[in-house]
Amino acid sequence: MRTTPVRMVSGTLAAAAVVLTAGTFLPRGTRVAAAPAPAPVAYAFATDTAVFAGGCFWSMEKAFEHQPGVLSATSGYSGGTVPNPAYEDVGTGRTGHAESVQVVFDPARTSYAKLLDVYWHNIDPISTNGQICDHGSEYRSIVFYRGAAQQRAAVASKAAVQAHFTRPVTTEVIAAMPFYPAEGYHQDFAERNPAHYNAYRLGCGRDRVLRERWGDAAGGQH
Numbered sequence: 001m002r003t004t005p006v007r008m009v010s011g012t013l014a015a016a017a018v019v020l021t022a023g024t025f026l027p028r029g030t031r032v033a034a035a036p037a038p039a040p041v042a043y044a045f046a047t048d049t050a051v052f053a054g055g056c057f058w059s060m061e062k063a064f065e066h067q068p069g070v071l072s073a074t075s076g077y078s079g080g081t082v083p084n085p086a087y088e089d090v091g092t093g094r095t096g097h098a099e100s101v102q103v104v105f106d107p108a109r110t111s112y113a114k115l116l117d118v119y120w121h122n123i124d125p126i127s128t129n130g131q132i133c134d135h136g137s138e139y140r141s142i143v144f145y146r147g148a149a150q151q152r153a154a155v156a157s158k159a160a161v162q163a164h165f166t167r168p169v170t171t172e173v174i175a176a177m178p179f180y181p182a183e184g185y186h187q188d189f190a191e192r193n194p195a196h197y198n199a200y201r202l203g204c205g206r207d208r209v210l211r212e213r214w215g216d217a218a219g220g221q222h
Contacts, residue, residue, distance in 0.1 A: 029095050041104075047071060048107045050115050051078055051144040051179055053098035054123040058197060060101040060207060062190040063122040063219055069110025074102045075189070076181040079142055084180055093137045100144070112150055116157040119143070122219035124209050126167045128194025133204035141171040144179075151175075 025158040054060045057075035076088050080097030090093040090097045097190055103115060123141050130139035143158070145151040154173045162169045181187075200221075201207065210218040 041072065043106075045106065047104050048112065049146060050103045050105065050112055050150070051100055051146070051176055052103070052115075052119045053079060053100040053140065053142040053144070054119060055099065055127075055134050055139045055141065056183065056200075056204075056206075057099040057101055057186065058189040059201065059220075060099075060122070060195075061068050061188070063118060064115070065102060065188075066107075067110065067115070067118055069106045069108075070103055071106060071116075072102075072104045074104075074181050075186045076100055076102055076179050078102075078177050079174075079180045080177075083178070087183055089184070089221075091136075092139050095179075096137070098138055098140050098142055098204060099182075100142070100179060102181075112153050112159070116143070116153060118219060120157065120161050121214050121217055122210065123171070124213050125161055125169045125171045126165050126213070127132070128170055132206045132209050143171060143173045144176040145173060146176045168208065 008148070052060060053065075061073045061075050064070050076099075077085050077095075077097035078100040080090070080095040082089065082095040082097070085095045085097050089095050090099070105112075105115065125141060128142070129135050129137070132139060143154045145154045158169060158171060158173055161171075207218070207220045210220045
């Protein structure tokens with residue numbers, strides 16, 4: 001997430017927020033030692049994985065993590081060409097990555113089709129060059145499909161979404177690429193820093209835009 005004036009959360013809203021998490025907002029070019037990637041969890045039942053990019057990964061992670069059947073939602077980077085990118089490198093737009101979320105789910109309790117529905121209703125699918133207030137290629141929207149079944153579902157869902165709009169849906173549907181977990185201070189950000197996250201979300205206008213696009217079916221918090 002590029003450090004923009006909105007992301008920085010100005011004025012009194014930020015007064016208490018900026019001290020919540022070391023490294024939460026850093027000057028461009030500042031490097032923080034990356035926390036170890038979240039360790040894979042072994043489950044005693046079959047799981048499946050979906051990867052989506054929909055702008056700010058704090059918001060995408062929040063959209064999925066409490067959905068029934070979702071076991072984990074991890075913020076990270078995908079769609080680029082540089083192995084193990086750092087946040088500040090992705091923010092330059094030169095690595096090709098998009099901020100993404102990797103969703104591990106129990107297919108006995110939810111479906112990929114349901115996750116696609118959650119995804120679409122939590123993004124602006126006709127946005128160009130980013131999402132809502134976050135601009136740049138690292139905020140583009142992408143469905144990364146894993147296998148033929150996910151590809152068919154993703155393509156069909158995009159067609160259904162396109163029928164809802166007169167303007168072209170700009171979200172890409174492409175084969176999964178390597179996913180790299182983001183730094184530890186980005187994981188569960190909205191849960192750990194609710195005041196800071198809510199100030200960012202309000203200042204960004206994410207929920208207002210989602211309601212403009214989807215009406216009562218909009219995801220998010222409203």
